[in-house]
Amino acid sequence: MNLKRSSALLGVLAAAGALTLSACGSDNNSSANGAAKIDVACGGKSSLKASGSTAQKNAMDRFVAAYQANCSSAKLDYTGSGSGAGVNDFLGNQTDFAGSDSPLDPAKGETDKAAARCASPAWNLPAVFGPIAVAYNIPGIDDLVLDPPTIAKIFSGDITAWNDPAIKALNSNKADKLPSDKIGVIYRSDESGTTDNFQKYLTAAGGYAKGAGKAFNGGVGEGVKGSDGTSAAVSTTKFTITYTEWSFAKAQKLSTVRVLTTATSNDPKPVDLTAETAAKAVDAAKVKGEGNDLVLDNSSIYKPTTGGAYPIMLATYEIVCSKYSDADTAKAVKAFLTSAVGNGQTGLADAGYVPLPDAFKTKLTTAINAIQ
Incomplete structure (x- = not known):
């Protein structure tokens, strides 16, 4: 890349x-x-x-x-x-x-x-x-399932190829179609609350050890300014992946990851990003701030107890x-x-x-x- x-x-x-x-x-x-x-x-x-x-x-x-x-x-x-x-x-x-x-x-x-x-x-x-989409560009692959630990390993550089065994195991029906190409991680180069929320999600649900914050700490990939920038970069660059607000992924017509969560089921199913699954997550969000300071408890979103709730969400304050x-x-x-x-x-x-x-x-x- x-x-x-x-x-x-x-x-x-x-x-x-x-x-x-x-x-x-x-x-x-x-x-x-x-x-x-x-x-x-x-x-x-x-x-x-x-x-x-x-x-x-x-x-x-x-x-x-x-x-x-x-x-x-x-x-x-x-x-x-x-x-x-x-x-x-x-x-x-x-x-x-x-x-x-x-x-x-x-x-x-x-x-x-x-x-x-x-x-x-x-x-x-x-x-x-707004949901944070994990958007990607793999020619010929328009349906991809990832779980939180695998997403965390991609964005920390521990998984570097699209045909990594962990990715193949989550996509057994297309394992032979996953390319050996290097994963091109694209992240926000500017300080961003989107980055902060995404890294908090990876930490809470995926075992990400790089820490949260408005600066991307993964240590891998290329930085691009703005969500419009990261989305446009994935749109034009093969074998790349990024995190971006769903609105920008939709604008660029990007494929987005279905996220496997353990939620409330012993037989978890990947959650597609839709208006309905995002709404379930918002409905379950809890406030931890006091009085009229409405700071949210993000753990109620990142690790949903409601089946079919899309877990990578952000609230803009x-x-x-x-x-x-x-x-x-x-x-x-x-x-x-x-x-x-x-x-x-x-x-x-x-x-x-x-x-x-x-x-x-x-x-x-x-x-x-x-x-x-």
Whole structure:
């Protein structure tokens, strides 16, 4: 695999394609994504600024369209720069809120820094749920089963060929078709909450010993910036594999791994990534945060006790101040988030996301309404 030139090019394209979304005001009763207008307490700051997760980039398109339908003359600029950059922008008071695929990390001092920036506690609000696909490009193979330990060994460099005995054993019906070619691992070169979630999953379910974090620790493969970059690289490079949000895998029409989980059955079956299997995982997710700080217990997702639940999921958190120093900012942030969890949910499944279950919608709405 020779990705050095293509990786550099994709990195430039990803950087150049940083997302800027604007809701410019409309008197129409429907948004650009077909969602009917809802009643929202609009007003406050006329132009919001946010940055962060690329995982929610496609969802933000729909959220901004809903905000536009609900609130005339409102504007939101969102830059999909990666979770790490988004948190840093928020902590530096450069943005009104951040999008991050991992909650603020107390061990890194992020919680305290956010409280200082806000002059109040910051809240982690999981507003976007999306499966992480393990996407691959093997000519002639459009159905592949892997289990967590095997995925972990691939992404740590312990399994290096597509016809490795462990992969053949999980795909006995096509073992003779698996090529001897080297596995080309493609990972996120930028700090990413997607990487953090994926490595946490591998650690919890697959015995991955490299550790979690927003930087990829596997020590193998080629790095490419952004989920759009990694997905495009797999699309154009044979015998490669990556982890990426389902929305980007769908956009590139990539084949995705069926994941074998032990769940609740003595006769486990591989779980295909579908809207239904992803929704089962979200339904089973539990909150471990206190009050309106809705940090999730990831173990309830990574090691499902519900059969047929797809286990590699991430939640993108909107990181907000519980009390803003400027009341106009608070009002606008509340209007945007109310739109996001309201008519912004329309069409999310078509874009590779999981619409919010009613229970989560209720918790989020309570937290949003409590922002001051």
